[in-house]
Amino acid sequence: MDIIFATGNMGKMREIRDIMQDMDVQIYSMKEAGIAADVVEDGSTFMENAFIKARAIAQNARDKGLDAVVISDDSGLVVDALNGEPGIYSARYMGEDTSYTIKNANIIQRLEGVEDEKRSARFVCAIAAVWPDGTEKSAEATYEGRIGYEEKGPNGFGYDPIFYLPDRNCYSAELDPDEKNRISHRGKALEAMKAILKEMGM
Numbered sequence: 001m002d003i004i005f006a007t008g009n010m011g012k013m014r015e016i017r018d019i020m021q022d023m024d025v026q027i028y029s030m031k032e033a034g035i036a037a038d039v040v041e042d043g044s045t046f047m048e049n050a051f052i053k054a055r056a057i058a059q060n061a062r063d064k065g066l067d068a069v070v071i072s073d074d075s076g077l078v079v080d081a082l083n084g085e086p087g088i089y090s091a092r093y094m095g096e097d098t099s100y101t102i103k104n105a106n107i108i109q110r111l112e113g114v115e116d117e118k119r120s121a122r123f124v125c126a127i128a129a130v131w132p133d134g135t136e137k138s139a140e141a142t143y144e145g146r147i148g149y150e151e152k153g154p155n156g157f158g159y160d161p162i163f164y165l166p167d168r169n170c171y172s173a174e175l176d177p178d179e180k181n182r183i184s185h186r187g188k189a190l191e192a193m194k195a196i197l198k199e200m201g202m
Helices: 010-019 046-063 100-110 177-183 185-199
Strands: 002-005 027-029 068-079 120-130 136-147 163-165
Touching: 002 010, 010 027, 010 177, 010 185, 046 068, 046 120, 046 136, 068 185, 120 185, 136 185, 177 185
Parallel strands: 002 027, 002 068
Antiparallel strands: 068 120, 120 136, 136 163
16 A cells, blocks of 8 residues: 655655655655645644644545555644744744745744743654545654754755754754654654554555
8 A cells, every 4th residue: 555645845755755765665745646635724733734634635535546545744843932833833934935044034033032941942743644444543753952043054944954953062954864864853753653554564
């Protein structure tokens, strides 16, 4: 059985394929599976949104006669000093078409004068999986750090360039991709989902 990952984000698809490369399955993006659906993710948590999208795309896949497990993740950045913003609105923060350079600069500006210890933040990743027969499974993980004072690093995407890791004395975007996949929110949540998929016979 194949996997359809409910995303059009190519940076995310690269990470997903890297992390799941040891599984003997084909992994398709929505576009590669021929699915074009605009799902309104109006849940109040990352997990609610992950399931809203997974269920909608799973129904779409069934309608097309595709025998695939649909997996969706909802992930984002939670900044404690900003009352949890941007949170579930991370992708839509300041508008969907706003570049992450602008988003990142805005977060740094809003934290001006906030001392190191109070700049705590985490990435959260909730993953939902829906099988053709309606079976549902989930996994969730976090990636702890702080908001830095500038953008640094050539790797990663999104908010990675401002996410500082005190225990490694570097930014998330400075990590080697394999190292990031090992410790990140998406990496840990996907590893947990991989274990579930294998238990389910994949």
